[in-house]
Amino acid sequence: GQQLNQSPQSMFIQEGEDVSMNCTSSSIFNTWLWYKQDPGEGPVLLIALYKAGELTSNGRLTAQFGITRKDSFLNISASIPSDVGIYFCAGFLYGGSQGNLIFGKGTKLSVKP
Amino acid sequence: DAGVTQSPTHLIKTRGQHVTLRCSPISGHKSVSWYQQVLGQGPQFIFQYYEKEERGRGNFPDRFSARQFPNYSSELNVNALLLGDSALYLCASSLRGAEGYTFGSGTRLTVV
Numbered sequence: 001g002q003q004l005n006q007s008p009q010s011m012f013i014q015e016g017e018d019v020s021m022n023c024t025s026s027s028i029f030n031t032w033l034w035y036k037q038d039p040g041e042g043p044v045l046l047i048a049l050y051k052a053g054e055l056t057s058n059g060r061l062t063a064q065f066g067i068t069r070k071d072s073f074l075n076i077s078a079s080i081p082s083d084v085g086i087y088f089c090a091g092f093l094y095g096g097s098q099g100n101l102i103f104g105k106g107t108k109l110s111v112k113p
Numbered sequence: 114d115a116g117v118t119q120s121p122t123h124l125i126k127t128r129g130q131h132v133t134l135r136c137s138p139i140s141g142h143k144s145v146s147w148y149q150q151v152l153g154q155g156p157q158f159i160f161q162y163y164e165k166e167e168r169g170r171g172n173f174p175d176r177f178s179a180r181q182f183p184n185y186s187s188e189l190n191v192n193a194l195l196l197g198d199s200a201l202y203l204c205a206s207s208l209r210g211a212e213g214y215t216f217g218s219g220t221r222l223t224v225v
Contacts, residue, residue, distance in 0.1 A: 003154070003155055003157075004155075006155075035216075040218065041218050041219075042117070042203050042205075042216030042217050042218050042219050043156065043203075043216050044216070045214070045215075088155050088156075090155075100158045100161070100169055100171065101146075101148075101156075101158060101214065102158070103155030103156050103157070104155050105153070105154055105155050106153075106154075106155055
């Protein structure tokens with residue numbers, strides 16, 4: 001099935017570091033969403049973006065909806081241990097197959113040993 | 114208020130068997146969608162139901178079917194199970210659209 005290109009696949013963080021990840025698509029979307037998934041749980045919505053160029057923050061998280069509508073990025077500032085988990089981007093297109101969120105493969109955040 | 118609840122949480126089935134997974138949406142939510150998440154991948158869209166009607170179907174074989182009941186709960190059925198059907202099956206509900214989805218914790222299906 002179709003999946004968005006999400007990078008990096010994995011990264012190690014040290015407490016206090018800033019983290020960046022991004023997502024690209026060959027298709028345009030009306031909405032970009034960022035989710036976090038902890039082990040044994042379903043994805044939890046972090047940020048929703050509805051307009052090209054939009055920059056939205058949620059606490060230490062900041063996300064942007066790319067101007068071309070084909071990409072988005074997520075930044076986490078001053079990371080803390082509970083930021084560990086898998087982050088997914090997802091795109092949604094109005095008028096497409098209803099209910100069809102297209103997800104990236106995820107970015108796994110782990111703590112530096 | 115209860116979130117999206119899915120049952121069972123874990124399930125082991127044999128190839129060729131049939132399975133039924135259940136989902137209760139958040140109270141007041143009329144849209145339910147199902148996603149399959151294979152280990153190491155993002156969720157893949159299977160079905161969406163709104164007001165008991167199918168509103169979307171992903172690229173899955175006819176062995177997969179679903180329905181939504183008058184109380185907006187939903188079932189996902191998979192026939193003739195294959196090893197490749199082993200995955201986490203996620204249910205999500207919203208008032209209407211995908212951007213408002215709340216996901217359940219999923220059912221972990223293992224086919225042996």
